[in-house]
Amino acid sequence: MAAPAGHTRLAYFEDMWALRAPATGSGCPQEEGGRRAVVLDATVFHPQGGGQPADTGVIVSASGGARFLVEDVRVKDGVVFHYGRFEDAAAGDGCGAEFTKGQSVTLEVDAERRKLNSRLHSAGHLLDSCMTNLGLHLEPGKGYHFPDGPSVEYKGVVPADQLQDKKIQLEKEANELILKGSKVLVSVFPYEEAAKLCGGALPSYISQDSTPRIVKFGDYPGCPCGGTHVADIADIGNLKMIVLSNILGNWHPENF
Ligand SMILES: [Zn+2]
Structure with a gap:
């Protein structure tokens, strides 16, 4: 099911068992509400809402060179923001080139949580x-x-x-x-x-x-x-x- 333009497709809506899935960067990891956030075309991360806490986990670049640790996930106006930090602070300098628009990444949700x-x-x-x-x-x-x-x-x-x-x-x-x-x-x-x-x-x-x-x-x-x-x-x-x-x-x- 396609998400409306500009919205993040909620992959867990259709398959909540997929804890590992590919996605595509929607732009430079941005500062949102004072925190760094990764925005993607789709996500298997459950954002906080409906009484349920957010998933945590990691987003890995295609090369494996950059790992973004997801500490919180929120949805605002149909866009899911994955808040967190780069495991290696240097990888997140500037834009964090491996997470920019069109780049493939892999999402991994913390299964225990x-x-x-x-x-x-x-x-x-x-x-x-x-x-x-x-x-x-x-x-x-x-x-x-x-x-x-x-x-x-x-x-x-x-x-x-x-x-x-x-x-x-x-x-x-x-x-x-x-x-x-x-x-x-x-x-x-x-x-x-x-x-x-x-x-x-x-x-x-x-x-x-x-x-x-x-x-x-x-x-x-x-x-x-x-x-x-x-x-x-x-x-x-x-x-x-x-x-x-x-x-x-x-x-x-x-x-x-
Ligand atoms: Zn419920």
Whole structure:
């Protein structure tokens, strides 16, 4: 799928398993917001967003002579900025000629960090299924899938006298689903098909002209998501609920 002119093609959108891929420089590594940034025609790096932290890794020039260490990735107006520094400071002097427009580079995402981020993100979505299974039909809101205290917010209230029980039940349900395992489907679909996979309707912020990317756990209804996920629910490993409150629903996946 081609990206709009000037936009970076998000390769992980179509294939989130590709952690190593070629790309082409879009120009001189530039100073952006006081940091040095590499911009490419396409990227397998997941930029911070949707509650998921950025990937890290390295971008290597065709000759192998210049290595740019990617410490943070952000997307702005459709352009992905890979922030970081050249491993050898001298290679980055001036323009860093090997990264200029039209030059081939190879992208390598840090696999361990990606795996953790995917497990945390999937665990957040799994909680939605557990909520439904427990009869808690609350609409999921913001997710925070960072390792330092991941959480999911829901619109609505759990009666105060049920919080402790529900917390225990949610954790039990989550770990049962993890033990059972089920395929995780992540793909881009035509709007109508995407709506069907999500139980018939999509949130209004999704344009009817778009081809939404959907994540779907087993037989549960899917939902729109731009993040990365595990291949099977079993790969989440284990999930421990630390807090369930009417201010912020918090959980913590253990053994991560
Ligand atoms: Zn998501």
